[in-house]
Every structure is written in C-alpha cells, then in structure tokens.
Amino acid sequence: MSAVAAYVEFAKKAFAREATYRMEVFTNVGSLVLRIYLMRMVWLALYAQNAAPQGITLRQILTYTVIALLMSLILEIDGTRLIRDKVREGSIATDMMKPISPALYFFSDGLGQTALHAILILPSLGFALLLVRIDVPSGPVLAAFAISFALGYLVNFALNFCMNCIAFWTLETFAMQLIVRWCSDLLSGQIIPLLFFPGVLQRIVLALPFAAIYSTPLLIYIGKISPNDYEGALLVQVGWLFFFALLGAAIWQAAQRRLVVQGG
C-alpha cells in the first residue's frame, strides 16, 4: 500500500507541475483546432474526386481525424523523456538511490501529465464540433475503443521507454527519436488510416507495432474493425505490449549493468 502511495504522489506532482505551464496548455488547444481545420481542408479536397476509398466515407474520415488528434493530446506525452534528461545530467543516480522502481516512477509521472492534458479533450472537442460533424458509435463500440485506446497508451509508453533507455548508451537519443517519430506518425495511422496503404504495404504496416497505438482503436471507433474481430485486434495489442514490456525490462537490466553516471 505504502509503495502505491509514492507513485500516486509522483503523478500528483507531475499534474501540478504541468498545470504551471498555462501558456503551453492553451497553445495546445489552439494548435489542435488549427490542425483539425487544415486536415478538414485536405480531406475535402481529396474526397472531391472519390466518394469513399476503401469504403471510408467523408464523414468517417473526418471523425477519424478528430478522434486521432484528440488521442494525440494524450499519446504525444512522453513521461519517459525524463530518462534521457536524467541520464544526461546524471540525476538518474539519485533516483536509483531511492527504494522505487524508476520505470513505475516515469509511468506515474506520465500519468500525471496525461491527466492534465485529458482535461483539454473536452474544450478541444467543443471547438472541433464547430468545424466538423463527427459520428458517435454505440456503447459497446465505445467500450471496445476505450479498452483498445488504453492498450495503445501502454504500448506507446513501453515503446517510448525502450527508446529513451538508449540514452544509457548514447547519452543522446534525438536522431533516433526523430526517425521513430516520423515512422510512428505515418505508420501508426495518426494522420492517414492505414487502410489507404496499397496491397502488400498495407499488410506490412498493419503488422508493425505502430498500428497498435493509433490505428486499432481508431478503426474500432469508425467501425472498420467489426465486433467479431475485436478479440483478435485487442490480442495483437496485448502481444505488442508484452513484447515491448519484456524488451524494456531487458534493456533496463542491461542499462543498470553499464550505468555510467555523468558528471562525477
């Protein structure tokens, strides 16, 4: 019980810390609304020629876009960025001298940040509805979406954790993160539904772990994954979660072995 208390404290502190950057919070909402507006123009132009590519209607694609951007409010938070910063400045040492699990510490810190950004979802959605109409699916579909989104959040966390642990070896992860970021923006289905990729390429991107982050919950939401396939889709996400969790644990073990504390 006492162990949990520490992590709850971490989350609370992260929440309070994020709340002090008010300007950033407001800019976030503004930029989100702007992105929704731009994406709407793009899709309107593209759909002028084609009624419903891959059976996805204009209404569905706009719903997809809005939900994806709202999800990004939460998924773009990287609590594990702390690892890179702390390894570089050496303060990871003081964290490791405490009776806590650093991975859970970073996770709770991320959750605290997430909680603050989650508050922004409602006002952002409000503004978005001024620009576009979106579909709201039935209760069971929403429930499946929520589960899938939660799994996507965990996969995203585990993937970020692995990425940032690279700092233990290189001290710098920027280039690597940029590459992964580009890949994940495109291949996770955050911008374009992965169903738009042609033939073999589509099968490849759907098999990549990035799809487990955005694509699966989004396709559930717009009904492109039917209730019969929920189980399989969710299991694939669980599979990736285990994969990255185990990979992360292995990297962490290795990192501890080779930890060189910077600056004395």
Added chain:
Amino acid sequence: MAIIETRRLRKVFRSVKRYPGVGGAIRSLFTREYVEKAAVEDVNLAMQAGELVGYIGPNGAGKSTTIKMLTGILVPTSGEIHVAGLVPYQRRKENARNIGVVFGQRSQLYWDLPLRESFELLRAIYAVPRDRYRSNLTRFSNILALDEFMSTPVRQLSLGQRMRGDFAAAMLHDPKIVYLDEPTIGLDVVAKAAIREFIARINEERGTTVILTTHDLADVERLCRRIVLIDGGRIVFDGPIDRLRDEYGTHRTLVVTMAETCDTLAFPHTELTEQQGNVVHLRFDRRRVTAEQLIRQVTERCTIRDVSIVEPELEDIIRRIYLEGYRTQARASASEPV
C-alpha cells in the same frame, strides 16, 4: 559484524578512445577502440555500525566510484560487497531503505517543488510513519533552521539553504548509513559549521554510520576519528588520524627569530625552508634530531631572540602523501633507522 564490508572490490570503466583534433573527431566516429581504466583497483574496507569515517583522496582516486558501488547503482567488475547484510547491486531497493545520501554537487530535492513538498514526496517514497516524519522534521528544522525557506521552490534556494534541505531529506527515513560526498563544497563558514554540527549529532544521537568524502580536511579533523585514504584506486592508509600524524608527520619546523644576521644555518637532518629578514624556518626530521638538540646547535652559532615549533598540518601530511605516493613514503620510513 561489520555493517559495511568490501573485499578486493574493483571497478573498471571502458570508454571509447578519442583522438585529438577535427581529424581525430571524425576518426573516432568510425573506429571503436576502447580504453579501459580501473577507477577502483582493490578496495578492502570494514566499517562498524556507528563509526564516522573520513574517506579521502585526490580527484579521480576512486572515492565516488566506491560510494556508488555501496549505494548499489554501480555494479562492481569484481570483488565482494556487503552493506548491512545486503549485496547492494542485487538488492538495490532494499539497500536504498538503509541508506541516506548527500551529494554536494547534486541535489536530490525536486527542482520545481517547494522544499516542504519535496519532503512530503520523500515521506511517501520511504513510507515514513506520519508521527516519525513530523518529529524528525521538527528536529532537523531546529538544527538546520529550515523554517525560513520551507515554502520556497528548491530552484530559488541559495547553495547553503539547498544543502541544509538536502541533509534533512537524506535523514528523514532514519537511515542506518549515510554517505556524504563533499557535502560542504562551496559553502560559507557559517553553513559549514551548521552542517558539521548536524553530522556530529546524527552520528552521536542515533548511532548512524557515516562515510564522509571531502577535500576539506577541516571537516575530517572536526568530525572523524578514523580516516581512510585512497589513491589510484587502492587504500593507502586506514586508521586513526593520530597515527597518520605520527607516521607521516615526521618533519616539524623550527621558526627562529635572530637578534642579528647569522650566516651558517646548515645543520644535520635540517633544511632551511624559508628566510625572511631575521626570521628563518628550519624543517627538521624529528626522528633524527630533537627540537632541543636543534635549538642548542642554533644558539651555539647565532644569537636568537625567539623560537617556536610548528607542527605539521594534516593538510600538509596528506598533500605529501598525494604528491610522493604512499608506497615510496612507507619504504623510506621503513628503511631509515628511527
């Protein structure tokens, strides 16, 4: 049983070999040659509960590396290590409950939180019972005068205030052992005194085992009975400060004020180290010649007005050991008849 014990402890760091210049920088992008350096070569330590030990040595001697292995964040390359019955790197979290750590150059407080909230967070991390937490905090506030800046964010504290905060933070959970790594670095005399007082009281009243790493030998003289000297990754001296003085403080200085100029100042086993007007400093080997003998020899040749004897400072002794190396010292003193 010793609360801290290490046997043949060794830590080797491997780093990429760097070449000089721009060409070298490009070269080191493509080649991977490694340089191995043993930061800790062979350290054997045994410390009893309640001891307050000064762990000193020049920069790069292996002090911090030893401490990091004791905390469990560095894994030794070889050798054995036990802290309060645990192998630190295997049971890092359990070990963490037994220890408190203060780094002079790095804070464990949370940068953007007020000091009080940092303490609250630490209370949760170590699961300190509320009443225990409150009584500890009151005590520490009294000794360290924390009240005036309890609500200030840590980033706005002065170095002295931050260090006082760090000390309280390290002791909130009543650790059995504290590692203090240069805790008084950069502090003014008042802050230093407060910190020393705090260390002494924690050690006396609670029987906390303290390892103090410092370059400020006044800290050591004021606080420690035993010192451990490390150089080149090996322990070169381990014992009471007095013994260090006896063994290495072989030379004293006789300061003589002459009544008139005196030319012949060469005496056996004596060296003229300084001469300013009529005041001369004669450094002599007290194993070969006594002060009384030297004074007699001087008065035979010169008229003197005043004499005094200067004992070697601990700092001088240690500086000599750093410069000349322990082993050459030891050999020299062993081969000379006393």
